[in-house]
Amino acid sequence: MSKPARLPGAAPRRFGGTRRRVPGLRPRVFAALLLSSAVTLAVAALALLSPLEHRLRSDGETAVFTAIAASRSDFAEIGLTRATGTPSNGELAATVALLRRRSGAQVTVLDRRLGTIYSPANQDLDVPDYYAQARRALRTGRGVHTLVGDELVAAEPMQIGENGATYAVVLVRRLQYVSSAVHVVQNAFIEAAAVGFGIALLLGLALTTTLLRRLERLREAARELERRGLDAPIHLDERRDEIGDLTRAFASMQARLRRQEEARHAFVATASHELRTPLASLDGTLELLEDDLDPRRLDLEDARERTLRAREQSRRLSSLASDLLDLSRLDAEVSLRAEPVELGELCRAVAAEFERRAAERGIQIDVRQPSQACWATCDPGAVARIVRILLDNAIGIAPSGSRVQTQSATDGSWARVTVSDDGPGVPERERERIFERFQRGSTSGGRSGFGLGLAIGRELATRMGGSLTLLDGATGAGAPGARFTLRLSAARVEEDSAP
Numbered sequence: 001m002s003k004p005a006r007l008p009g010a011a012p013r014r015f016g017g018t019r020r021r022v023p024g025l026r027p028r029v030f031a032a033l034l035l036s037s038a039v040t041l042a043v044a045a046l047a048l049l050s051p052l053e054h055r056l057r058s059d060g061e062t063a064v065f066t067a068i069a070a071s072r073s074d075f076a077e078i079g080l081t082r083a084t085g086t087p088s089n090g091e092l093a094a095t096v097a098l099l100r101r102r103s104g105a106q107v108t109v110l111d112r113r114l115g116t117i118y119s120p121a122n123q124d125l126d127v128p129d130y131y132a133q134a135r136r137a138l139r140t141g142r143g144v145h146t147l148v149g150d151e152l153v154a155a156e157p158m159q160i161g162e163n164g165a166t167y168a169v170v171l172v173r174r175l176q177y178v179s180s181a182v183h184v185v186q187n188a189f190i191e192a193a194a195v196g197f198g199i200a201l202l203l204g205l206a207l208t209t210t211l212l213r214r215l216e217r218l219r220e221a222a223r224e225l226e227r228r229g230l231d232a233p234i235h236l237d238e239r240r241d242e243i244g245d246l247t248r249a250f251a252s253m254q255a256r257l258r259r260q261e262e263a264r265h266a267f268v269a270t271a272s273h274e275l276r277t278p279l280a281s282l283d284g285t286l287e288l289l290e291d292d293l294d295p296r297r298l299d300l301e302d303a304r305e306r307t308l309r310a311r312e313q314s315r316r317l318s319s320l321a322s323d324l325l326d327l328s329r330l331d332a333e334v335s336l337r338a339e340p341v342e343l344g345e346l347c348r349a350v351a352a353e354f355e356r357r358a359a360e361r362g363i364q365i366d367v368r369q370p371s372q373a374c375w376a377t378c379d380p381g382a383v384a385r386i387v388r389i390l391l392d393n394a395i396g397i398a399p400s401g402s403r404v405q406t407q408s409a410t411d412g413s414w415a416r417v418t419v420s421d422d423g424p425g426v427p428e429r430e431r432e433r434i435f436e437r438f439q440r441g442s443t444s445g446g447r448s449g450f451g452l453g454l455a456i457g458r459e460l461a462t463r464m465g466g467s468l469t470l471l472d473g474a475t476g477a478g479a480p481g482a483r484f485t486l487r488l489s490a491a492r493v494e495e496d497s498a499p
């Protein structure tokens with residue numbers, strides 16, 4: 001045999017080859033929690049620290065500028081010494097003190113030649129060279145301010161005294177509290193980050209421990225199922241969350257599989273039992289037939305009778321085989337068609353198949369068709385099969401000389417076919433049981449059968465989204481009678497577009 005062609009360089013594929021294992025649930029949960037708390041803190045720090053610094057600085061500056069504006073009139077009201085025309089020392093000191101309180105800044109007053117006419121007594125500031133600013137303020141007549149490091153220097157031209165000269169009032173305010181405030185907040189963030197990480201780790205540990213323990217239990221249950229089969233017990237997780245739901249779904253799947261398995265066992269056991277009896281009887285008949293055909297004691301009359309019996313038995317077997325085939329198809333969930341079918345016409349066609357048998361038994365089949373066509377969405381083959389099952393029972397069970405009736409009708413969103421007879425009906429206690437597989441009722445009328453017809457009929461009806469039920473009362477001819485109704489969803493079909 002030639003070797004299969006392979007792409008150059010392509011490694012041969014093997015089943016169960018080693019796949020790279022992804023990290024488990026626990027490291028992933030930890031990573032997610034840590035990452036999310038780190039990102040949250042980083043974003044919060046970015047969003048808070050820089051605006052906080054900016055805000056504190058601008059608040060400091062505003063305090064200085066507001067104080068200057070508020071003091072302007074106070075400066076203008078300072079009295080001047082008549083001899084020199086310079087501001088009176090006492091008043092100047094009081095006004096400057098007020099300005100200092102308002103602005104929180106050190107205040108110096110310079111004259112036009114930049115000579116100091118007032119300077120703070122306790123000059124504790126390392127005052128930068130502010131002469132250039134004072135000069136510019138005096139020259140331009142407009143306030144000048146600069147921020148050097150943490151120090152705000154504002155030089156303001158200010159008229160002192162009514163009609164007095166203009167002086168430069170220089171304010172120096174230290175804004176280093178801004179940096180310390182930002183620093184404090186930064187430290188707080190770092191502490192918060194440490195606490196946040198700690199909590200995230202603890203939470204992650206607690207969460208993953210319980211989650212993993214519960215998942216582990218579920219995995220163990222799945223393994224048990226593999227080892228011990230469908231009877232392995234599952235510990236139900238009572239909690240109302242996703243893992244609890246998963247465990248419950250798992251348990252209900254197991255229960256369903258177990259039920260199916262049991263049904264399959266029962267079906268195979270009953271089916272083989274049911275097959276064995278008619279086969280043994282057929283075998284016996286054929287053996288006797290062989291005896292009858294022995295040339296030494298040839299009995300043609302008996303042989304003919306036995307041949308008829310054998311044929312009858314083989315017919316029964318073939319009908320059982322076809323029922324079993326139907327059931328196995330239904331169990332394999334072979335899909336049914338869904339198309340518009342006219343039920344009246346279908347009943348008429350199926351009833352025609354039974355005409356001869358009915359006549360032999362002296363039974364009249366009455367096919368009642370409504371004035372309007374009765375359309376249903378269904379599988380025509382399946383519906384014909386159900387009507388056949390119902391007519392077969394009715395004609396076999398109803399007394400000779402009676403009437404069997406089929407009727408199709410639509411009511412609202414449903415279409416239905418009813419098959420009724422004037423036979424003995426079905427006793428109350430058997431009404432549901434007769435729809436089970438291999439269950440025959442006391443009213444089977446001595447006919448041969450395997451109790452599969454109604455089970456097949458109901459299964460088919462359910463699979464088409466409808467139902468097959470037994471209703472009380474029959475045609476009203478005195479006897480209790482039986483009335484089976486097949487209900488299907490109605491189809492809306494325009495008469496001229498009918499298929």
Ligand SMILES: Nc1ncnc2c1ncn2[C@@H]1O[C@H](COP(=O)(O)OP(=O)(O)O)[C@@H](O)[C@H]1O
Pocket residue numbers: 389393394397421423424425426434435439440441442443444448449450451452453454455481482
């Ligand atoms: N028209 C009917 N009247 C009275 N009993 C019925 C009628 N149809 C069905 N039954 C009861 O339901 C049982 C089950 O029917 P079915 O599933 O078709 O199996 P089978 O025909 O092989 O007995 C019958 O044995 C009979 O007792």
Ligand SMILES: [Mg+2]
Pocket residue numbers: 389392393449452453454
């Ligand atoms: Mg039957």
